[in-house]
Amino acid sequence: MTTSPETTLFPVDPATVAKNLYAEVERLGKAYEMGVKIATGKQRAKVAQTPKEAIWTLNKTTLYHYYPQAPAEKRKRVPLLLVFALINKPYIFDLRPGNSFVEYMVQQGYDVYLVDWGAPGPEDAHLTFDDYALEYLPRAVRRMQMHSGQRDFSMLGWCIGATLAAIYAAMRPDDGLRNLILLTAPIDFSNKGAMGPFPKWLKEEYFNLDAILEQTGNYPGEMIDVGSKLLKPVENLVGNYLRLLDNLDDPKIVESWQAMNTWVSDGVPFAGAAYRQLVVDLYRENRLMNGTWIMRGRPVNLGDIKASLLNIIARQDHIVPPCQSETILDRVSSIDKHQIIMPGGHIGIMAGSGARRGLWPQIDAWLADRSI
Numbered sequence: 603m604t605t606s607p608e609t610t611l612f613p614v615d616p617a618t619v620a621k622n623l624y625a626e627v628e629r630l631g632k633a634y635e636m637g638v639k640i641a642t643g644k645q646r647a648k649v650a651q652t653p654k655e656a657i658w659t660l661n662k663t664t665l666y667h668y669y670p671q672a673p674a675e676k677r678k679r680v681p682l683l684l685v686f687a688l689i690n691k692p693y694i695f696d697l698r699p700g701n702s703f704v705e706y707m708v709q710q711g712y713d714v715y716l717v718d719w720g721a722p723g724p725e726d727a728h729l730t731f732d733d734y735a736l737e738y739l740p741r742a743v744r745r746m747q748m749h750s751g752q753r754d755f756s757m758l759g760w761c762i763g764a765t766l767a768a769i770y771a772a773m774r775p776d777d778g779l780r781n782l783i784l785l786t787a788p789i790d791f792s793n794k795g796a797m798g799p800f801p802k803w804l805k806e807e808y809f810n811l812d813a814i815l816e817q818t819g820n821y822p823g824e825m826i827d828v829g830s831k832l833l834k835p836v837e838n839l840v841g842n843y844l845r846l847l848d849n850l851d852d853p854k855i856v857e858s859w860q861a862m863n864t865w866v867s868d869g870v871p872f873a874g875a876a877y878r879q880l881v882v883d884l885y886r887e888n889r890l891m892n893g894t895w896i897m898r899g900r901p902v903n904l905g906d907i908k909a910s911l912l913n914i915i916a917r918q919d920h921i922v923p924p925c926q927s928e929t930i931l932d933r934v935s936s937i938d939k940h941q942i943i944m945p946g947g948h949i950g951i952m953a954g955s956g957a958r959r960g961l962w963p964q965i966d967a968w969l970a971d972r973s974i
Contacts, residue, residue: 619800622809647860652705654716658745663719665742667749668704672711678973680780681713681750687762688734688876689826691868692718698861703952706962712973715746720870734876734898735769739918740777743770746780756781756969760952761922762788763881766889768930771907773897781972782909783965786928786948787923787926793890793925811881821877821945823869830915832919833920844956857956877946891929904930909974910938914951914961921948940968 658665670677684704687691696704707714717739722729747753755778759767764787771782785962794801801867802810815821816856842863849855856921872880889895895902915924924943931939942952944961 608874611706616794623791624686627661631876647864648863649861650696651699651700652696652708657749658742660738660741662722662726662740663738664718664720665932666716666718667684667746667924668714668716670711670713671708674760675862676711677713678711678970679752680756681715681746681752681753682756682758682969682973682974683746684714685739685757685759685763685767686714686719687760688715688719688872689762689823689869690865692716692763693864694949697865697953698857699856701861701953701955701958703962710966710970711819712751712969713750715742715750716741722820722873723870724819727815729873730875730947731766731769731879735766735864736773736898739766740771740774741750743777748839753778754780756783756973758783758785758965759787761849761948762786765789765884768900769890769897769909771909772902772904773906775906779909779967781912781914782907783784783914783969784927785914785928785952786916786919787913787930788884788922790891790926790929790960791885792891796925797923798920800829801885803829810877815874815878818871818874820871820874823871825871827866827869851877862949862953869894891933904933905935907934908936909934910972912965913941914965915941915943916946916948916951917943918946919948938972 615656654666654668656664657667684692684695686695699705704714704716717736719734725920743755757767757770757779759765759782764784767782768784768787771779791797791801800867834941846856846859847870849859881890883895887894890902890904893901893903893905911931913927914929915927916922917924928941931941942961942964946954946956946960
């Protein structure tokens with residue numbers, strides 16, 4: 603077999619090689635530049651951009667109202683109140699344009715409000731679940747009712763925010779709560795074997811709660827962050843950054859990573875007395891599920907919940923495993939109650955890139971007919 607000078611088995615075009623080499627150098631240069639900006643803090647994500655106004659404050663807590671975006675004829679009558687946990691900040695509900703649950707719900711015509719607990723200072727170390735669920739939250743609800751002109755309302759609680767929402771629903775069943783959505787709710791702490799390492803880490807012989815709170819007052823947000831990351835150390839401390847390094851030249855992926863990393867790193871302290879309740883009353887003694895948790899002189903009885911209930915569970919949740927959430931349906935008195943089990947993790951099912959196509963439409967579909 604012979605080849606002519608014009609054809610070879612491995613043709614090489616110098617111009618094409620040079621062009622491809624230049625493109626690769628340019629890509630690596632942009633990736634390096636982006637990496638430097640992220641490492642030095644000069645490249646930061648823009649978060650919580652859906653327009654809103656503060657309409658009420660108490661101590662560090664603020665109630666926000668998001669400006670309506672849907673035409674008047676498409677707006678839902680029953681307002682929706684969002685309640686997040688006492689750790690991290692609630693803008694995970696409004697992470698960034700195009701990936702914001704708040705933005706999505708406002709566009710569907712919901713009148714959306716959000717409770718921001720703020721960051722407790724040393725003077726707030728005495729605050730308990732009782733204070734948040736039965737003092738702060740009822741006052742925020744009353745302000746929302748006045749502002750919206752509606753007595754009926756819906757409440758969506760996420761993580762410990764769902765625990766607070768369940769307490770409120772049980773203790774104040776006749777104050778206008780029409781629909782209750784619990785998202786990855788830590789309620790039942792009986793199945794220690796299915797709850798990962800947290801129950802063992804928080805045992806008295808391993809975790810000196812009194813000594814820590816004596817020194818810190820409030821439980822530091824940095825310690826909460828480390829504890830959560832140690833549940834999946836390889837993925838959280840290595841894999842997360844490797845994915846970023848592999849995609850530094852893709853602005854969309856970088857923007858998404860930055861937004862989530864901004865939120866993950868933006869923790870707040872956990873009020874000392876409330877953190878003690880989380881460890882002792884919930885993790886160690888399971889008082890909420892057992893009906894032995896006393897607040898304001900009364901037991902918190904989940905059987906007193908009668909609002910329409912949507913319970914949402916993340917199948918791969920390693921922070922609040924399904925066993926902590928799924929049993930509440932057997933305790934409540936709600937006639938209208940449903941449960942959704944979604945693939946994904948504690949944060950990803952609600953704030954991940956697939957949430958707009960996955961969970962959000964399901965929440966809207968359930969809530970829409972109950973918000974007329």
